[in-house]
Amino acid sequence: MKSCEVNFDGLVGPTHNYGGLSYGNVASQSNSQQSSNPKEAALQGLAKMKALMEMGFVQGVLAPQERPDVAALRSLGFAGTDAQVIQQAAKQAMPLLVASCSASSMWVANAATVSPSADTFDGRVHFTAANLNCKYHRSIEHPTTSRVLGAMFADQKHFAHHAALPAVAQFGDEGAANHTRFCRDYGEAGVEFFVFGRSAFDTRYPAPQKYPARQTLEASQAVARLHGLRDDGVVYAQQNPAVIDAGVFHNDVIAVGNGEVLFYHEDAFLNTDQMLGELQGKLGKLGGNFQSICVPRAQVGVEDAVRSYLFNSQLLSRADGSMLLIVPEECRANERVWQYLQGLTSSGGLIREVKVFDLKQSMQNGGGPACLRLRVALNETELAAVNPGVIMTAPLYDTLTQWVDKHYRDSLRETDLADPQLLLECRTALDELTQILKLGSVYPFQIN
Template sequence: MKSFEVNFDGLVGPTHNYGGLSFGNVASQSNSQQASNPREAALQGLEKMKALMDMGFVQGVLAPQERPDVAALRSLGFGGTDAQVIEKAAKEAMPLLVASCSASSMWVANAATVSPSADTADGRVHFTAANLNCKFHRSIEHPTTSRVLGAMFADPEHFAHHAALPAVAQFGDEGAANHTRFCRSYGEAGVEFFVYGRSAFDSRYPAPQKYPARQTLEASQAVARLHGLSDAGVVFAQQNPAVIDQGVFHNDVIAVGNGELLFHHQDAFLNTEHVLAELHGKLQARGAAFQSICVPRDQVAVEDAVRSYLFNSQLLSRADGSMLLIVPEECRSNTRVWQYLQSLTASGGPVREVKVFDLKQSMQNGGGPACLRLRVALKETELAAVNPGVIMTPALYGTLTRWVNTHYRDALRESDLADPQLLLECRTALDELTQILKLGAVYPFQIN
C-alpha cells in the first residue's frame, strides 16, 4: 500500500499583524508595530502550497481562526455587544486586544502533534492539539484547532483526536515544532523524536536563563502515552538551553528531520552524541539506516541560523530518493548560510536541491516554511478518508486566491485592530471559507 507525507499548510488569517507578542522569538519582537500586509501574507503562503503541489507532493490546507477572539475578551471582563467589547478593550487594555487579534494560528507546526498509524497501538493516526500555554495569544487557539482538525480528519476508523494537555506550565506543549518522525518509509513503523526545553518536575535538568523553555519533557511524555507509542519507537532529547537563550524558541529553528535524515546544528541538543546513538540504534532495529548532517558552528553560527531560519525549512523526499530543502529568501540573503547550502548540495549527500521562497510576511513575525506546515503521514486508505475539501488542487488554489483578494486588507496597523468592521470582515471571510473547504460549523460565531 502506498503511503505519503502530506503537508497541511496554515492559511494566513485576515488579521495578520506584527504585535511583537512572542517573547523569545527574535523576529517577532524586532518587527513589532510595523505595518503588515495580510493579503500578501496569505498569497505568499498559497504560492508555496501550489509550488509543492506542482512538484508532485500531496498538499493540504489548514484554516485560520476567528479573530479578534471576542469570547476571550469577554472572559477577561469586557462586556456589551461585540463592537463594544472591542472598543472597551482598545481603550482600556490595548495589549489584550492585540493578543486577541493575533493570526499566529497560521504556524500550524504548533497546532498539534501527529503520530501515524504505523507507530500507534491501535493502528490509527493520532492527533493531540497543542495547549500553547506559554503565550496567551496562542493559548486560546486549541479549542478551534481541535474542531478544525476534527472536521478534516473525521473518520474514527482511521483517526483519533485528543484534547490539549492541562493548560499549566508543567505541561507546556508546542506541538509538532518540537516533534520529528524518522522512518524508512512513511507507511512503516518509525521512531518519533520529541525535543523538550526543560523538565517541569526534575531540577537536575538545566534550563535557559533568558528566554522560556516552552516544551516540557512531561508534556512530550504525555503525548507519547496518549498516542500509544512504544518505548522502542520514541526518543526524548533536550534542547541546548544556551541556544534557547539565543532565540531558538522551538526545536524546528535549529533542526529538521525527514525519512532517515536529521539535519541539525552542532549546538542544537544537549548530549548530542548520546541522542544520535539512540536514534541510530532504534531506527536500525526498525530496518532504517539513520544518518545525520551536522552544521558546524564555525560555518553557520546560531545567530545566522536564527536570522535566516536555515533549519526552519521543509525537508522533502523525492521519488528518486534524494531530498529537497525548502528555505526562505532570508537564507539566500545571508552570505554564510548561502555558502553552506551551496556546499551542501554539491557534496553528493542526500540533500540535492534547495528551493527558495519569499515568505517575508511570515518571516517578519517569526515563522518560516516549517512553521507554516503540519506534517501528517498517511497510508493510501487514510488519505482517502481525509476531507477532500482541504486537499490542494489547481481549482482550490484559484478559489482561495480569489477569496483572499476579495476579503483581505493590504495593510494593517495596530490602530486598525480597534475597528469593529475588521471582526465582521473576518467572520464573513471565514464563513465562506468553511463552505469552500467543506468544514461545516467550526468557528464560535457559527456555533453559538
C-alpha cells in the same frame, strides 16, 4: 499499501499583524508595531502550497482562526455588543486586544502533535492539539484547532483526536515544532523524536536563563502515552538551553528531520552523541539506516541560523531518494548560510537541491516554511478518508486566491485592530472559507 507524508499548510488569517507578542522570538519582537500586509501574507503562503503541489507532493490547507477572539475578551471582563467589547478593550487594555487579534495560528507546526497509524497502539492516526500555554495569544487557539482538525480528519475508524494537555506550565506543549519522526518508509513503524526545553519536575535538566523553554519533557511523555507509542519507538532529547537564550524558541528553528535524516546545528542539543546513538539504534532495529547532517558552528553560527531560519525549512523526499530543502529568501540573503547551502548541494550528499520562497510577511513575524506546515503521514486508505475539500488542487488554489483578494486588507496596523468592521470582515471571510473547504461549522460565531 503506499503511504505518503502530507503537508497541511496554515492559511494566513485576515488579521495578520506585527504585535510583537512572542517573547523569545527575535523576529517577532524586532518587527513589533510595523505595518503588515495580510493579503500579501496569505498569497505568499498559497504560492508555496501551489508550488509543492506542482512538484508532485500532496499538499493540504489548514484554516485560520476567528479573530478578534471576542469570547476571550468577554472572559476577561469586557461586556456589551461585540463592537463594544472591542472598543472597550482598545481603550482600557490594548495589549489584550492585540493578543485577541493574533493570526499566529498560521504556524500550524504548533497546532498539534501527530503520530501515524504505523506507530500507534490502535492503528489509527493520532492528533493531540497543543495547549501553547506559554503565550496567552496562542493559548486560546486549541479549542478551534481541535474542531478544525476534527472536520478535516473526521473518520473515527482511521483518526483519533485528543484534547490539549492541562494548561499549566508543567505541561507546556508546542506541538509538532518540537516533534520529528524518522522512518524507512512513511507507512512503516518509525521512531518519534520529542525535543524538550526543560523538565517540570526533574532538576537534573538545566533550563535557559533568558527566554522561556516552552516544551516540557513531561508534556512530550504525556503525548507519547496518549498516542500509545512503544518505548522502543520513542527518543527524547533536550534542547541546548544556550540556543533557547539565543532565540531558538522551538526545535524547528535549529533542526529538521525527514525519513532517515536529521539536519541539525552543532549546538542544537545537549548530549548529542548519546541522542544520535539512540536514534540510530532504535531506527536500525526497525530496518532503517539513520543518518545525520551536522552544520558546524564554524560555518554557520547560531545567530545566522536564527536570522535566516536555515533550519525552519522543509526537508522533502524526492521519488529518486534524494532530498529537497525548502528555505526562505532570508537564507539566500545571508552570505554565510547561502555559501554553506551551495556547498551542501554540490557535494553529492543526501540533500541535492534547495528551493527558495518569499515568505517575508510570515518571516517578519517569526515563522518560516516549517512553521507554516503540519506533517501527517497517511496510507492510501487514510488519505482517501481525509476531507477532500482541504487537499490542494489547481482549482482550489484559484478559488482561495480569489477569496483572499476579495476579503483581505492590504495593510494593517495596531490601531486598525480597534475597528469593529475588521471582525465583520473576518467572520464573513471565514464563513465563506468553511464552505470552500467543506468544513461545516467550526468557528464560535457559527456555533453560538
